Amino acid sequence: MNAxxxxxxxxALRTEVLEAMLPFMVRQHGNPTSRHSFGRTARTAVxxxxxxxxxxxxxxxxxxxxxxxxxxxxxxxxxxxxSNLEPAxxxxxxxxxxxxSRPALAMxxxxxxxxAWQAKSIKVDSNCNINMTHLQNLLQAPTNLVSVMLANxxxxxxxxxxxxxxxxxxxxxxxxxxxxxxxxxxxxxFFALNVHAMTISSHKVGGPLGxxxxxxxxxxxxxxxxxxxGQERGLRxxxxxVAAIVGFxxxxxxxLSNLTAFDMHxxxxxxxxxxxxxxxxxxxxxxxxxxxxxxSFFAFTNLDGETLVTALDKVGFxxxxxxxxxxxxxxxxHVLLAMGVDEDLARGAVRVSFGMNxxxxxxxxxxxxxxxxxxxxxxxxAIAA
Amino acid sequence: MSDKEVMNERAPIYLDYSATTPVxxxxxxxMIPYLTEHYGNPASRSHPYGWTAEKAVENAREEVAxxxxxxxREIVWTSGATESNNLxxxxxxxxxASTKGKHILTIATEHKAVIDAVRELERQGFTAxxxxxxxxxxxxxxxxKAAIQxxxxxxxxxxxxxxxxxxxxxxxxxxxxxEAGVIFHVDAAQATGKVVIDLENLPVxxxxxxxxxxxxxxxxxxxxxxxxxxxxxESQMHGGGxxxxxxxxxxxxxxxxxxxxxxxxxxxxxxxxNERIRMLRDKLLHGLQGIEETYVxxxxxxxxxxxxxxxxxxxEGESLIMAVKGIAVSSGSACTSASLEPSYVLRALxxxxxxxxxxxxxxxxxxxxxxxxxxxIDLMKSKIEKxxxxxxxxxxxxxxxxxxxxxxxAH
Amino acid sequence: xxxxxxxxxxxxxxxxxxxxxxxxxxxxxxMVGAPACGDVMKLMIKVNDAGIIEDAKFKTYGCGSAIxxxxxxxxxxxxRTIDQAYAIKNSEIAEELALPPVKIHCSxxxxxxxxxxxxxxxxxQAAKQAA
Numbered sequence: 014m015n016a017x018x019x020x021x022x023x024x025a026l027r028t029e030v031l032e033a034m035l036p037f038m039v040r041q042h043g044n045p046t047s048r049h050s051f052g053r054t055a056r057t058a059v060x061x062x063x064x065x066x067x068x069x070x071x072x073x074x075x076x077x078x079x080x081x082x083x084x085x086x087x088x089x090x091x092x093x094x095x096s097n098l099e100p101a102x103x104x105x106x107x108x109x110x111x112x113x114s115r116p117a118l119a120m121x122x123x124x125x126x127x128x129a130w131q132a133k134s135i136k137v138d139s140n141c142n143i144n145m146t147h148l149q150n151l152l153q154a155p156t157n158l159v160s161v162m163l164a165n166x167x168x169x170x171x172x173x174x175x176x177x178x179x180x181x182x183x184x185x186x187x188x189x190x191x192x193x194x195x196x197x198x199x200x201x202x203f204f205a206l207n208v209h210a211m212t213i214s215s216h217k218v219g220g221p222l223g224x225x226x227x228x229x230x231x232x233x234x235x236x237x238x239x240x241x242x243g244q245e246r247g248l249r250x251x252x253x254x255v256a257a258i259v260g261f262x263x264x265x266x267x268x269l270s271n272l273t274a275f276d277m278h279x280x281x282x283x284x285x286x287x288x289x290x291x292x293x294x295x296x297x298x299x300x301x302x303x304x305x306x307x308x309s310f311f312a313f314t315n316l317d318g319e320t321l322v323t324a325l326d327k328v329g330f331x332x333x334x335x336x337x338x339x340x341x342x343x344x345x346x347h348v349l350l351a352m353g354v355d356e357d358l359a360r361g362a363v364r365v366s367f368g369m370n371x372x373x374x375x376x377x378x379x380x381x382x383x384x385x386x387x388x389x390x391x392x393x394x395a396i397a398a
Numbered sequence: 399m400s401d402k403e404v405m406n407e408r409a410p411i412y413l414d415y416s417a418t419t420p421v422x423x424x425x426x427x428x429m430i431p432y433l434t435e436h437y438g439n440p441a442s443r444s445h446p447y448g449w450t451a452e453k454a455v456e457n458a459r460e461e462v463a464x465x466x467x468x469x470x471r472e473i474v475w476t477s478g479a480t481e482s483n484n485l486x487x488x489x490x491x492x493x494x495a496s497t498k499g500k501h502i503l504t505i506a507t508e509h510k511a512v513i514d515a516v517r518e519l520e521r522q523g524f525t526a527x528x529x530x531x532x533x534x535x536x537x538x539x540x541x542x543k544a545a546i547q548x549x550x551x552x553x554x555x556x557x558x559x560x561x562x563x564x565x566x567x568x569x570x571x572x573x574x575x576x577e578a579g580v581i582f583h584v585d586a587a588q589a590t591g592k593v594v595i596d597l598e599n600l601p602v603x604x605x606x607x608x609x610x611x612x613x614x615x616x617x618x619x620x621x622x623x624x625x626x627x628x629x630x631x632e633s634q635m636h637g638g639g640x641x642x643x644x645x646x647x648x649x650x651x652x653x654x655x656x657x658x659x660x661x662x663x664x665x666x667x668x669x670x671x672n673e674r675i676r677m678l679r680d681k682l683l684h685g686l687q688g689i690e691e692t693y694v695x696x697x698x699x700x701x702x703x704x705x706x707x708x709x710x711x712x713x714e715g716e717s718l719i720m721a722v723k724g725i726a727v728s729s730g731s732a733c734t735s736a737s738l739e740p741s742y743v744l745r746a747l748x749x750x751x752x753x754x755x756x757x758x759x760x761x762x763x764x765x766x767x768x769x770x771x772x773x774x775i776d777l778m779k780s781k782i783e784k785x786x787x788x789x790x791x792x793x794x795x796x797x798x799x800x801x802x803x804x805x806x807x808a809h
Numbered sequence: 810x811x812x813x814x815x816x817x818x819x820x821x822x823x824x825x826x827x828x829x830x831x832x833x834x835x836x837x838x839x840m841v842g843a844p845a846c847g848d849v850m851k852l853m854i855k856v857n858d859a860g861i862i863e864d865a866k867f868k869t870y871g872c873g874s875a876i877x878x879x880x881x882x883x884x885x886x887x888x889r890t891i892d893q894a895y896a897i898k899n900s901e902i903a904e905e906l907a908l909p910p911v912k913i914h915c916s917x918x919x920x921x922x923x924x925x926x927x928x929x930x931x932x933x934q935a936a937k938q939a940a
Binding site: 023025026031034035038039040042043044046047048049050051052080081082083084085087088110111112115116118119216221222223224238239240241242243250251252253254255256257 | 409410412414417418419420421423426429430433434477478479480481483484509510511512514515517518610615616617618633634635636637638639646647648649650651652653719723725726727728
Binding site: 712713714715716717720740750751752755787788789790791792793801806 | 820823840843844845851868872875
C-alpha cells in the first residue's frame, strides 16, 4: 500500500490545474508586458487568475500581488511594511515558519547601530494558541508589525487572527498573517480577519510550485523586495510566471468550491486516525486547539520519530517529521518546543496531513503498519534498555 | 473579408524571442512528470517524493553549470533574472560595503532590474555611476576604468543587451574590476544559448540567468556565485535556509527541471542554431535596409545573431506596431512598453527621441522560419510606406526640410 | 492596449489623408505636437467665403489614437463653420473614440490642431482685409 500523507508539505497538482497551465507553457507563451497578441493573451490569463485568487480569500483582484512563493510573500510583507516605518518592535509568534521569523530578525540585524529594531517572539500555550496576555504586554512598547500565522503547518492549530488584529490595531501596529496552510482547508476571508497583509501559496492548495501571493490592504505603504520592470503595480518586478499563476487561479477556484467536502472528508480520516493513535497511546499535539481538519501531529514516548518515519516510508507511507523545511536539521520542532513539549518527545514527532485523494482504507493500513512498527521499535528499545 | 484581413486573422509570427521564448516541447516533456507523478517538496527528506524532486533539482543544477562553465555548487536558484539581479547587486553591495565602500558602477543601458536595484541602494545611502555607452552601445574600456572610484564596491554590466543585442567585452571589463578589487556582476539573461560563456576562465564574480529567455519556463532563474575566490552575498530572502542560506523558499521542481533541460539543449544545439539564426537575421537585415531612412541601432558586429533593432525614421513606433499585427515584435523593451517613454536604451546611445520612438526590435529564435522572414520584410515595406504617406514629418523630409531645425510647440 | 473598434477603423482606413495648398488664402494649417513627444498632427482646412469648412485634410505622425483622432475631426469639420469648429472639445473626440485614459492627450492634440488651423485661417483673413 502506498499513500501520500504529506499534503501540508506540497499537494498533487489537480488535473484541471495542469490542463489550464499547459497552453501557457507552450503555445500561449507571451510575456504579459508585451503588447502584441501573445502578450495580451498572457495578460488576460494573469488577470483572470488574479480574480480567482481574490475570490478565494474574499478580496478584490487589485489587492493581490503575485510572488514566486509563500516564502517570498512573507519576506515581502515583513521587509516591505517595516522598511517604510521608523524603527520599533516586530512581533512574530513563536510558532511561525522561519520565512516569517527570519526576515524579522534580519531587520534587527541590519540595524546593528541603533538597536531600535527588535524582533520579539510571542509565546504560545501548550495547545499551540497565542498567549494573548503576552501579546498585550509586548504591545506596550512601540510596535510596527505583528505577524501570526492563521494555521500552523505542523500542529494544524488555528489562531483567532481577528482578535489578534483587533488588539494589535489598538496599538497602531500593522498585522500580517501567513495563511499558507489555511487556504483551501478552511474558509479564509481577508476582510473578516481584519489584517493588513496576508500570505497565500499555490502549491498548498493543489496548484503548482512557483506562485504565491500577498493580499494587501491597499491603504498601506509597502516597499518592494524586487526592483525592475515594475510588474504587479511596481510592487513585484519580474516577468510573471504565467503558467504557474494560471494554475494557482484554477486551484483556488477548485479549492473554494471543495471546502465543505475537504472538511468532511479529511476530518473523518483524522478521526479514524486519532482513534487508532489513542489505542497506541500516542501523544497528539494541539489536539485541544481548534485545528484545520486534515492535520495530525503526534509522537510516542521513547520512540525516535526519524526512525519511525523511515520505517513507515519503507512500507509506502509518506509522512513528515516536523516541517519539510526543517527536516534537514536534527533539532526538534520549534513549534513543539514553544508549546512546552519535552525535547525528547518532540524529537519523535510525526506529522500526517491528508488530502482529498486519501482514503479510509489507507488510514486503516497506516494504523496497522504504525502499530507493527511501534511495537517492533518498542521491543528494540526495551532490549537496548 | 479582404486578403489583408485574412492575413491578420492568422496567428501572428512571433519575432519577440527576447521578451520571452516558448518552452521547447522537449523541455515541457521533462517538466510535466514533476507536475503529475513526481510532485514533492525537494526539501522533504523523509520520503521518496522529496528525494526524486531533490535529484531532479541537482541534475538541473549540473546542466545549468555545464552550459556556463561553472561548478554546480556555484549555482543558486532564484525565481528569475530579476531576482538574481536584485540578489547579486543588493546582496554583494550590502555584504562588502563596510570593507570596500559604497559606490556602484553600472551602465545606463542595463536592464531595469539592475538599474532599479542600484537606485534602491542609492536610497539606502550608496552612490552610483550610470556610465553612458558609446553610440554603438558598447562600453568604452578607458571610460569604464576612469569611472571606478576608490570606494567602488561593485560593478554590474550585462553580457548581451536585451534591446539591441550588443555583446559587451566582459573579459576586459572584468579584468579592470579585478585589478581594482571591485566585485563584478554580469546580467547574462539574454546571453545563454547565444554566446559561449566559460565562467571558469572569465573574471566574473556573479552572473544572473533566466530560463524563459532560453526556451525554459518562466518563474525560474539562477545566480552564479563564484567559489574561488569566494564571493559572499547577503541573503535577500530569509526562511528555511534553502540554497545554502543564500536564498530561501520552496523550489519549483518542475521549473528547475525545465531550466536544466533548456540549458542542456542550448549547450548541445547552440552552434548550429546560431548559424541558422544568423542567416535569417542577415536576410531580414538586407530586406529592411531596402527601405529608405532606416537606422540599425547598436553595433552589428559585436551582437548576437538573434537581434535586429531598427529605427524607421518619420514613423511612430506604436502606430507601427499596430500596423504590423501580422508579426509580434516590440518597440523598446517589453518591460517598459506600458509607458509612453521612448526607449531609455536608445536614448543612452544618443538616438534622437524620434528615432527611439520609431524603433522596432525583431528577435529571431528557434522556431523562426525563412518564410516568416520573407513575410516580415514584405509586411514592413508596405506598412512603412502607408504610415509615411500619413506622416507630416515624411512629407517635410521629402520637401527637404530639416526637421531638427523646426521650432516645435511643446505640448 | 485595447483599442476601440472606432479607433481601429479610423486607423485602418484613415479618412481625408493628404494636404491642401498651403498658399491658398482660403486654407488654414495647424501643425501641433513635436516629434520628440511621439506625435505631430498637421490639419488643413479649406474655408469658403461663407465661413464654412469645405474640405479638411490631415497627416499625423503618432500612435493609432492620434491618427484616429485626427481622421475623425476631418470628418467632423466638413460643413461646419469655423466658429463651430473652434468649439469642438477634446472630450467629444475622446468619447466618440472611447479613448483610454493614457490616450486622452491624442484628443487634446486634435483639438489643438483645429484651434491652430482656425487661428491660421483667421490670421490669413485678417491679413487679406488689412491689405
